[in-house]
Structures are given as C-alpha cells and as structure tokens.
Amino acid sequence: MGARVGENTAAPCLQVEGLSKGFVVNGRRVQALSDISFAVRSGEVLGILGPSGCGKTTLLNILAGFLAHDQGRVLMNQRPVSGPGPERGVVFQEDALFPWLTVAENVGFGLRNGDGRAGRLAKVEAMLEMVGLTGYGRYLPRAISGGMKQRVALARVLVLGPAALLMDEPFAALDAQTRADMHQLLISLQQRLRQTVIFVTHDLEEAVKLADRVLVMDTSPGRIRREFVVELPRPRDLDAPEFLALKRAVHACLCEPEPPQS
Ligand SMILES: Nc1ncnc2c1ncn2[C@@H]1O[C@H](COP(=O)(O)OP(=O)(O)OP(=O)(O)O)[C@@H](O)[C@H]1O
Numbered sequence: 001m002g003a004r005v006g007e008n009t010a011a012p013c014l015q016v017e018g019l020s021k022g023f024v025v026n027g028r029r030v031q032a033l034s035d036i037s038f039a040v041r042s043g044e045v046l047g048i049l050g051p052s053g054c055g056k057t058t059l060l061n062i063l064a065g066f067l068a069h070d071q072g073r074v075l076m077n078q079r080p081v082s083g084p085g086p087e088r089g090v091v092f093q094e095d096a097l098f099p100w101l102t103v104a105e106n107v108g109f110g111l112r113n114g115d116g117r118a119g120r121l122a123k124v125e126a127m128l129e130m131v132g133l134t135g136y137g138r139y140l141p142r143a144i145s146g147g148m149k150q151r152v153a154l155a156r157v158l159v160l161g162p163a164a165l166l167m168d169e170p171f172a173a174l175d176a177q178t179r180a181d182m183h184q185l186l187i188s189l190q191q192r193l194r195q196t197v198i199f200v201t202h203d204l205e206e207a208v209k210l211a212d213r214v215l216v217m218d219t220s221p222g223r224i225r226r227e228f229v230v231e232l233p234r235p236r237d238l239d240a241p242e243f244l245a246l247k248r249a250v251h252a253c254l255c256e257p258e259p260p261q262s
Pocket residue numbers: 023024025030031032050051052053054055056057058059202
C-alpha cells in the first residue's frame with residue numbers, strides 16, 4: 001500500500017483507499033494515480049500540493065464523481081462515490097458561471113423549488129453577503145471582475161450546503177492581490193461554516209497558508225509522498241518563523257528526487 005495518512009480521525013467525511021487511475025494515450029498507458037490513500041475529517045481543510053501533471057485534477061475529478069477510477073474506493077460519509085452528488089460541491093479554476101444569468105440567478109440556480117421563491121431569494125441574499133457581494137445580485141457575470149466571479153462560483157456551491165467543498169486550483173487564474181483576498185474569504189467562510197474543504201494547488205504558499213494538512217504528491221505516477229500537519233493559528237502570519245520553516249520543509253520535500261518506480 002502507498003502512504004496512508006489522516007487515520008487518527010473519529011469520523012472521516014471522505015475516505016480514499018488504494019485509489020489508482022490510468023489513461024490510454026496513443027495506445028500507451030499513462031498511470032496518472034497509483035495507490036492513493038487518505039482520509040479527511042469533517043471541518044478539515046486539506047491541501048493537495050504537487051507539480052504539474054502529478055494527477056491533482058484527476059484525483060479531484062474522481063472525488064467529485066466526474067471520473068471513474070480503476071482500483072480502490074472513495075467513500076463519502078461511509079458511502080461509495082459512484083458519480084457527482086450534491087454533498088460534494090466543486091469549484092473550478094475557471095468560474096464556469098452561466099453568462100446569461102445574473103449573479104443572483106447563478107447563485108440560486110441549484111436551489112430547489114421546495115424552498116419557495118422567498119426562501120430561495122433569502123438564501124441567495126445571505127450567501128451574497130457571506131462572500132462580500134451584497135448589492136451585486138442583478139449584475140451579469142460580464143460586468144464583474146474575475147475575483148468577483150470566483151466569489152459567485154463559491155457562493156453557488158456553498159448555498160447548497162455541501163458536506164465537502166472540492167476546489168481545483170480555484171485561485172490560480174487570479175492576480176496576487178485578488179488571490180490574497182480570496183484566501184481571506186475562504187478562511188473566514190471556513191471559520192463561520194466549519195466547511196470541509198479539499199483543494200488542489202501547485203502553489204506551496206497557498207497550501208501552507210490555507211490547509212490544516214498538506215499532502216505532497218509525486219509525479220508519474222501520482223502518489224502521496226508525504227503529509228505535513230499545519231498547526232498554526234489562523235489567519236496565518238506569512239512572515240512568522242514557524243510559517244517560513246514549514247514552507248522550507250515542504251519545499252525541500254517537493255525538491256527531493258522522485259523515488260524509483262515500483
Ligand atoms: N483525459 C485524459 N486522457 C489522457 N491522459 C490524461 C487525461 N487526464 C489526465 N491525463 C494525464 O494524467 C496525468 C495527470 O494529469 P492531471 O491533469 O490530473 O495533472 P495535474 O497535476 O492536475 O496537472 P496540472 O497542474 O498541470 O493541471 C498527466 O500525465 C495527464 O497527461
């Protein structure tokens with residue numbers, strides 16, 4: 001078995017056991033993921049860090065149920081994941097909003113009619129307030145900035161109350177200041193909602209800044225190399241010696257040569 005981490009959990013929200021996935025490209029098999037195992041506690045923020053091509057998106061797509069795996073299993077609240085489900089909300093790098101719908105309509109899109117119109121509007125308003133977009137409900141996506149679009153994308157998922165939020169490099173396309181603002185937003189949302197979050201990134205600082213635990217991945221095939229527990233209070237002081245020491249340790253891990261393939 002590969003690295004197995006996060007087992008000291010009372011009630012795992014999400015469990016991944018012995019997960020492998022390959023693709024056939026031009027008649028050649030590419031092993032994207034090999035024997036990945038980890039667990040995520042309810043309310044935990046897990047960062048999955050690795051270089052381009054290590055299988056981060058493939059892993060997230062499997063957790064989301066968009067992609068089938070070859071071996072192993074994924075359990076969400078003890079039930080096998082066999083496709084997409086409302087208990088797993090996904091935010092992508094690109095905002096993927098409906099351009100013809102307003103901000104409020106985008107956020108309310110997945111809400112069920114059972115809430116009634118007033119109930120839906122109230123939920124949407126509350127969520128817009130939570131992501132700092134009060135007053136922007138009537139705007140179309142083309143009239144707001146990239147960072148605001150990502151806030152809408154986040155609100156659209158969170159309004160459905162998912163048990164786990166899955167994020168695929170959600171801030172990679174944003175400029176540095178907007179990215180820092182989004183980090184702040186995610187930290188405050190997580191503190192308010194105690195939301196379970198799993199995000200993949202190739203940005204070392206982002207991983208150490210946001211996560212309770214960071215899993216560092218190997219490439220070819222994608223495997224978990226090591227786990228780092230981040231026991232630093234939030235919001236994290238990026239200049240604190242403990243933060244810098246952890247960043248150095250994660251960086252050194254990323255720079256280690258890949259182990260020989262078995
Ligand atoms: N649909 C696919 N068909 C064939 N090969 C694929 C497919 N999706 C991913 N791969 C291969 O699987 C490996 C992992 O790709 P993946 O996109 O998951 O990595 P990543 O870590 O997310 O990379 P990046 O950070 O560049 O987005 C790569 O070798 C990639 O070429």
